[in-house]
Amino acid sequence: MTNAPFITYNSGVNTQPTAAGDGAIRAVLFDLDGTLVLTHIDFSAMRAAVVEVVLAAGIEREAIEGLDTLTTARHASAILRERHGEDEARDLLHRAEESMIAVEMRGLEGAEPAPFAREVLRELADQGIALAIVTRNCRRVTEAAMALCDMACPVVLSRDDVPRYKPDPAHLLDALQRLDVAPAAAVMVGDHPMDIQAGRAAGTRTVGVVTPGRPPDYFVASRPDRVIADLRGLLPFVFGAT
Numbered sequence: 001m002t003n004a005p006f007i008t009y010n011s012g013v014n015t016q017p018t019a020a021g022d023g024a025i026r027a028v029l030f031d032l033d034g035t036l037v038l039t040h041i042d043f044s045a046m047r048a049a050v051v052e053v054v055l056a057a058g059i060e061r062e063a064i065e066g067l068d069t070l071t072t073a074r075h076a077s078a079i080l081r082e083r084h085g086e087d088e089a090r091d092l093l094h095r096a097e098e099s100m101i102a103v104e105m106r107g108l109e110g111a112e113p114a115p116f117a118r119e120v121l122r123e124l125a126d127q128g129i130a131l132a133i134v135t136r137n138c139r140r141v142t143e144a145a146m147a148l149c150d151m152a153c154p155v156v157l158s159r160d161d162v163p164r165y166k167p168d169p170a171h172l173l174d175a176l177q178r179l180d181v182a183p184a185a186a187v188m189v190g191d192h193p194m195d196i197q198a199g200r201a202a203g204t205r206t207v208g209v210v211t212p213g214r215p216p217d218y219f220v221a222s223r224p225d226r227v228i229a230d231l232r233g234l235l236p237f238v239f240g241a242t
């Protein structure tokens with residue numbers, strides 16, 4: 001798999017590996033949705049569903065303004081805990097989770113592997129690279145998406161499997177601990193600036209995949225170590241690191 005398409009910027013994006021030690025990459029952490037698997041999850045509908053649950057519980061709209069969907073559910077639950085106690089807090093979180101899962105499950109219809117995802121996973125595994133998936137999807141949707149795409153990975157950490165998830169670096173560090181690989185010998189690969197942010201905070205190298213439909217300068221602000229147009233571009237990055 002040579003001649004992989006790179007997107008290069010002339011804006012000072014660092015494309016050289018920067019890790020200490022021998023510099024070799026021993027582990028790859030993948031985001032799932034949009035990176036390895038293409039689903040049709042309607043994230044606006046997901047947010048709307050959670051906001052509806054939160055407002056129905058009597059939380060003011062201002063209290064959740066500017067928060068992402070998952071944080072909205074947790075924050076609203078924390079407010080309810082203070083106001084009405086643990087039972088109501090847990091109940092709200094449960095209803096919010098159920099509404100999110102319903103939207104996520106609907107988005108699985110027609111899910112397919114991202115271009116070259118299976119081939120690249122196989123090649124990395126064959127070469128002895130440790131692999132993990134770190135995803136904000138729930139476990140049920142993660143497993144269903146991977147099964148639909150006939151994809152397997154030795155370590156898979158969904159949002160249900162960790163106390164803190166991306167962009168919190170703890171999510172990545174948990175996966176690396178399970179793989180027994182130091183952050184400096186790992187690369188985080190994702191289709192969203194949040195993946196890059198999490199990787200940098202965890203101390204890994206970072207690769208951004210520009211998915212179809214996104215502008216080529218999508219990652220300029222988050223400045224990953226490399227930006228690739230599809231997953232084939234990951235192989236020379238991993239095997240070229242010294």
Ligand SMILES: [Mg+2]
Nearest residue numbers: 031033034191
């Ligand atoms: Mg993604």
